[in-house]
Amino acid sequence: MTTGKRAPGALSRRAFLALGTAGLALRPAFAADMRVACVEWTAAATLLSLGLAPVAAGDVPDYPTWVVEPAMPRSVIDLGSRFQPNLELLVEVAPDLVVVTEGYGVDAGTIAGLAPVHTLKIIPVEGESALANAAAQARRLAERIGRPDAAGRLEADTEAAFEAARASLAPLAGAPVCVASLFEERSIRIYASGLVDEVLARIGLTNAWIGETGGWGFSYVGIERLATLPENTRLVLLDPLPDPVRLRLEASSLWANLPLVREARVLQVPPVWPFGGLDAAGRLARILSQSLGTA
Numbered sequence: 001m002t003t004g005k006r007a008p009g010a011l012s013r014r015a016f017l018a019l020g021t022a023g024l025a026l027r028p029a030f031a032a033d034m035r036v037a038c039v040e041w042t043a044a045a046t047l048l049s050l051g052l053a054p055v056a057a058g059d060v061p062d063y064p065t066w067v068v069e070p071a072m073p074r075s076v077i078d079l080g081s082r083f084q085p086n087l088e089l090l091v092e093v094a095p096d097l098v099v100v101t102e103g104y105g106v107d108a109g110t111i112a113g114l115a116p117v118h119t120l121k122i123i124p125v126e127g128e129s130a131l132a133n134a135a136a137q138a139r140r141l142a143e144r145i146g147r148p149d150a151a152g153r154l155e156a157d158t159e160a161a162f163e164a165a166r167a168s169l170a171p172l173a174g175a176p177v178c179v180a181s182l183f184e185e186r187s188i189r190i191y192a193s194g195l196v197d198e199v200l201a202r203i204g205l206t207n208a209w210i211g212e213t214g215g216w217g218f219s220y221v222g223i224e225r226l227a228t229l230p231e232n233t234r235l236v237l238l239d240p241l242p243d244p245v246r247l248r249l250e251a252s253s254l255w256a257n258l259p260l261v262r263e264a265r266v267l268q269v270p271p272v273w274p275f276g277g278l279d280a281a282g283r284l285a286r287i288l289s290q291s292l293g294t295a
Contacts, residue, residue, distance in 0.1 A: 034096040034145060039106055040082040041067050042276050043099035043120055048072070049279035050142050050150040056093045058082035058105065065240055067273040069283050082106075090114060097144065104275070118144050122275060123194075123215060130194040130217070131202070134277040154278050161282035165203040165289035172292060176208035176233040178226075179284075181274075182241055185248040185255070186223060191274050193217045199284045205292075208233040216275065226258050234292060235260050239271045267291050 037056040038044035044057040048070035057063070060078035064071075077093060079085040082105040090098070091114055098111045101120045108117045118141060124133035135155050142151035169175075179196050181189045191197070192209045194217025200207045208229045213219050226235065249255045260266055269291045272284045 035094065036097045036099060036145060037079065037090060037093055037095035037115070038099045039079070039085055039111070040101050040104055041273055042101050042104070042122055042280075044072065044076075045070060045273065045279050046120065046138060046141055046277045047099060047145070049154050049277070050138065050145065050147055052145055052147065052150075054099075055095055056090065058085050066271055067276070067280075068271050070279055087111075087114065099141065120277075122277065129198060131198045131278070131281060134195065134281065138278055158278040158282040158285075161285045162199075162202045165285040168289040168293050169204055173204045174206055175292075176230045177205045177236060177288070177292070178208040178229055178233055179236045179238065179274075181238050182245055182249070185245055185252055187220055188223050188226065190219045190221065191217060192219045195276070195281055196274050196284065199281050199288075203285050203288060205288070218274070223255060223258070226260060229260065231259075233260060233265065235266045236288065236291065237266065237268045238274070239268060241268060 033052075035055045036047055036052060038047055038054045039058045041057075041059065041063055044054050044063065045067055047054055053073045054076055056077035056079050057072070058079045059082045060072060060076055077089070079089055079093075085106060087110075090111070095115050097118055098115045099118045099120060100106060100108050100111060101122055103123060108119050111117050120137050120141065121133070122137065124130050135151070135158075138154055139148075139151040142148050142154075177200055179191045179200070181191075183189065190209045190211075192207070192211065192213035196217065197207045209219065211219050211221065211225070229235075255261055269287050272287060273280045274284075
């Protein structure tokens with residue numbers, strides 16, 4: 001029940017916003033070692049891949065489960081939910097810059113009164129390459145944090161990962177692969193376009209899913225649709241696969257009778273954040289090379 005009273009020491013919204021605005025005026029000009037906070041994982045991973053650790057980020061405890069690399073230092077302060085970060089804590093952290101991601105989590109307007117904001121645009125405009133957009137976003141952020149050369153190194157490392165994976169997977173050139181996530185036993189999220197699709201092409205594989213897709217690059221369909229995939233398709237399931245879902249799948253006759261399950265063409269692989277940038281693209285290439293090369 002709400003009493004209308006604030007807890008001792010709590011700020012009114014007006015005072016809270018005033019504190020944030022006052023802080024902007026006192027901060028020095030940006031430097032290469034600036035204090036940067038990231039609201040969500042794509043922003044944090046991109047920043048880390050440019051060689052700068054955030055001082056704070058959203059959902060820090062879950063980052064190792066879903067993103068893994070680049071590793072998040074233990075020193076990073078957890079801002080709470082990516083969708084509802086603790087703004088009072090953000091003010092206390094006093095970052096020189098806050099990086100948000102367009103269309104995911106809070107928007108720039110929520111933060112603008114508290115600190116300078118940089119927006120990553122991870123969904124490319126129609127007709128633009130997802131990888132080209134990821135590279136452009138890395139360059140923009142690298143310039144903003146005063147590390148322009150870091151973006152070039154990241155692009156070179158990503159290209160090297162593609163080349164190494166393509167060479168490793170040469171015996172499977174053109175093979176159909178379906179990359180997906182399972183969060184329940186009846187439906188599956190298939191990464192149909194965008195970053196995952198382009199990585200498959202760059203390392204010499206074929207995306208087996210040609211069905212409908214949304215703006216975020218995935219299709220959510222019933223698992224029975226897996227039976228329509230081309231013959232010899234390998235299904236790559238990204239971790240995490242929740243234990244309750246795995247147990248229900250093991251008891252499912254529908255799952256057991258899918259051709260790719262009967263023929264042992266299902267691989268469970270370490271996590272990759274499919275909505276990430278170049279860092280995620282390079283990680284996916286390495287994981288597919290390691291997993292499919294030994295399958």
